[in-house]
Amino acid sequence: MQHNLKKINSELNPNVSVDCVIFGFDLEQLTVLLIDRGEISSAFGPRLALPGNLIYDNENLDMAANRVLDELTGLNNIYLEQVGAFGDPDRIHKESDREWLKSIRAEPEARVITVAYFTLVPMSDYKPQASSFAKNADWVPLNEIKELAFDHFEILQSAKEKLKQKIKIQPIGFNLLPEKFTLSQLHRLYESILDKPLDKRNFRRKIQKLDILTSLREKQRGVPHKPSLLYQFNEEKYQELTQTGFDNFGF
Amino acid sequence: MQHNLKKINSELNPNVSVDCVIFGFDLEQLTVLLIDRGEISSAFGPRLALPGNLIYDNENLDMAANRVLDELTGLNNIYLEQVGAFGDPDRIHKESDREWLKSIRAEPEARVITVAYFTLVPMSDYKPQASSFAKNADWVPLNEIKELAFDHFEILQSAKEKLKQKIKIQPIGFNLLPEKFTLSQLHRLYESILDKPLDKRNFRRKIQKLDILTSLREKQRGVPHKPSLLYQFNEEKYQELTQTGFDNFGF
DNA sequence: ATAGCTTTGTGTCAATTTTACACTATCCAA
DNA sequence: TTGGATAGTGTAAAATTGACACAAAGCTAT
Numbered sequence: 157m158q159h160n161l162k163k164i165n166s167e168l169n170p171n172v173s174v175d176c177v178i179f180g181f182d183l184e185q186l187t188v189l190l191i192d193r194g195e196i197s198s199a200f201g202p203r204l205a206l207p208g209n210l211i212y213d214n215e216n217l218d219m220a221a222n223r224v225l226d227e228l229t230g231l232n233n234i235y236l237e238q239v240g241a242f243g244d245p246d247r248i249h250k251e252s253d254r255e256w257l258k259s260i261r262a263e264p265e266a267r268v269i270t271v272a273y274f275t276l277v278p279m280s281d282y283k284p285q286a287s288s289f290a291k292n293a294d295w296v297p298l299n300e301i302k303e304l305a306f307d308h309f310e311i312l313q314s315a316k317e318k319l320k321q322k323i324k325i326q327p328i329g330f331n332l333l334p335e336k337f338t339l340s341q342l343h344r345l346y347e348s349i350l351d352k353p354l355d356k357r358n359f360r361r362k363i364q365k366l367d368i369l370t371s372l373r374e375k376q377r378g379v380p381h382k383p384s385l386l387y388q389f390n391e392e393k394y395q396e397l398t399q400t401g402f403d404n405f406g407f
Numbered sequence: 408m409q410h411n412l413k414k415i416n417s418e419l420n421p422n423v424s425v426d427c428v429i430f431g432f433d434l435e436q437l438t439v440l441l442i443d444r445g446e447i448s449s450a451f452g453p454r455l456a457l458p459g460n461l462i463y464d465n466e467n468l469d470m471a472a473n474r475v476l477d478e479l480t481g482l483n484n485i486y487l488e489q490v491g492a493f494g495d496p497d498r499i500h501k502e503s504d505r506e507w508l509k510s511i512r513a514e515p516e517a518r519v520i521t522v523a524y525f526t527l528v529p530m531s532d533y534k535p536q537a538s539s540f541a542k543n544a545d546w547v548p549l550n551e552i553k554e555l556a557f558d559h560f561e562i563l564q565s566a567k568e569k570l571k572q573k574i575k576i577q578p579i580g581f582n583l584l585p586e587k588f589t590l591s592q593l594h595r596l597y598e599s600i601l602d603k604p605l606d607k608r609n610f611r612r613k614i615q616k617l618d619i620l621t622s623l624r625e626k627q628r629g630v631p632h633k634p635s636l637l638y639q640f641n642e643e644k645y646q647e648l649t650q651t652g653f654d655n656f657g658f
Numbered sequence: 659a660t661a662g663c664t665t666t667g668t669g670t671c672a673a674t675t676t677t678a679c680a681c682t683a684t685c686c687a688a
Numbered sequence: 689t690t691g692g693a694t695a696g697t698g699t700a701a702a703a704t705t706g707a708c709a710c711a712a713a714g715c716t717a718t
Contacts, residue, residue: 169422169518171420171422171423171520172422172423172494172520211494213518216494217492217493217494217520238491238492240489240491240492241468241489241491241492241520241522242468243423243462243467243468243522267420267464269422269423269468269492269520269522271492271494271520321572321576325572338666339666339667340665340666355705355706355707355708356666356667357667357668357669357706357707357708358705358706358707360667360668361705362704362705375714376666378715379664379665379714379715380663380664380665380714380715380716381663381664381665381666381713381714381715382664382665382666382667382712382713382714382715383665383666383713383714383715384665384666384667385666385667589695590695590696591694591695606677606678606679607695607696608678608679608696608697608698609676609677609678611696611697612698613675613676626685627695629686630685630686630693630694631685631686631687631692631693631694632684632685632686632692632693632694632695633683633684633685633686633693633694633695633696634684634685634686634694634695635694635695635696636695636696659718660717660718661716661717661718662715662716662717662718663714663715663716663717664713664714664715664716665712665713665714666711666712666713666714667710667711667712667713668709668710668711668712669708669709670707670708671706671707671708672705672706672707673704673705673706673707674703674704674705674706675702675703675704675705676701676702676703676704677700677701677702677703678699678700678701678702679698679699679700680697680698681696681697682695682696682697683694683695683696683697684693684694684695684696685692685693685694685695686691686692686693687690687691687692687693688689688690688691688692
C-alpha cells in the first residue's frame, strides 16, 4: 500500500531506469534471472533481457532497484550493490527494443540512462515456475548467455566483474547459498565467481582460518556418496573480523 | 568546433548530470579540484562543489565526463573512471543549490540523477590561478574538506573508496605524479590513498620487484638534503605484467 | 553382503611473501 | 665544518601460499 501510494503520487521519470542483474547459484554454476520478452521481440533480436524499469521521481536509486527486485521475485532485504550507470545515446537500436519499451510505458525515442545493480539471491528462495509473478522470468546459466537486449550483455559483464572484485573484499558469496551449505558447495561457488580452479585443500584451509563459519553437527542427507558436514555463515564472527580492519577475503 | 556543433545540435538533458572528482597530489597529500560557487551561495550553505554539468542528449556518459574535465581544466586524455550514480530525490534541498542550478541552466525543481567519475591528474599539469578557464576552481587538500554542496561530500567519500580499491588492482597512482618522480613521493602517495602508514623499506622492495619502474640515471635537484634518484613509470613492462594475468598491486 | 562408485576430508613440505626493525650516505645550508 | 634532512639499504622470523595423494563414508547395484 505504501507501494501504491508511491505510484499514485509520483511520476515515472522517462530518462532514468534501473536494471537488476540477479545472480543465483544452482550449486554447480552461476545463473542470472532473465526476462523473456516473448515471441514478438524474438523476430527482431534477443528475447532475453535483464529485469528493469523506469524509476519514479520520488524514489532513490537503491529503492528503485529494490522495488524492481521485489516486483519480480517478491524478495526484499536482499544484498544489492550498484554496478554503475550506462547510457550510450544509441543504446536502443532495435525495433524490438522500442516495442518492449512501449510495453513498460517508456518513451521509445527518449534517451534513457540506466543504473545497474547486481544482487545475490539464494536460488531456492525463488522458483519462477511456482511464482504468481512474471511467469516469463527464469534462471539462465551464465555461460549460456550469448546476447541480451539493449546493452544488457555489457551490463552483465560489468556486474560479473564487480562481483569478482567485491568478493575479494567482502564474503558476500554466502548470499547465494542456502542457509546450510557444504564446504564443497562454497568451493564451487568461489570457482564459479572467480572463474578459475581453486585447490580444494588450500581453499578449505583458508576459508576455515577466517573463522567466519559455524560448523553444524549435521550432515547432508540423501546424497549418493559420503555426506558432507553442513556449515553456516557466522555473521557475528564476521563483524568481529571486519572491526579489526581486515578486508582480505581473496583467493 | 566539434565542440560547438555538439552544443548546437543537441539538447541538455535536464535529468542527468555528470560530476567529476578530480584528484591531485601535491607531493604531500591528496587534493581535489573544487569549484567555488561564490559569495551568494555561501550565505545558504557550502560554497564548494564538485565540477559537474548536465549531459547533452547525444553524448554518452564517459564523453560527458571528459567534456566537463576538459571545459574546466583544458585537460583531456586523462585517466577517468566511473564511481557510480547518485540520485536521492531530495538531494537538492538548499536555496543556494537552486541558485547554483539556475546558473548552469538546470531546472531547480527537476529530479537530477548524477553520475560521478573520478580522475587523476598531475597537479603540475593544471594550475587554476594561471588558467584562463574557471578562475573559481582550486585544489583543496582532501582532509580539509568537511562539507560540500548537494550530496557531493558523499560522492567524494565514494570516490576515495573506489580509488583505494582500484589502486590495489591497477597501478593508476602514477597518473597523479609528474613524469619523473622519486620513490619517496610514490610512497607518500600510496600512504595518502590507502590512508595508512606503509613501511618504507617494504614498500620500496615490493614496488621495485613489480619491475614496472624505469630507474633514470638522474637525480633530484635543489632539495636541501640527499637528492633522490628519479624514476619513470614503464608502460611496456606494465603491459607485459598484466598480460600474465597479474592483478595484485596491493599494499 | 559385497563390490564399486562417488565425493569428503585431511597433512606436509618447500617456496614465497610479509613484517619488523636501524644505521650509513649524501647533499644543502649555515 | 658541522648540523639537519632525507635517501637508501639487509636480514631474520613468521606467516602464507602452492603443490600434491590417499583413506573414510555413504549410496547403489548385484
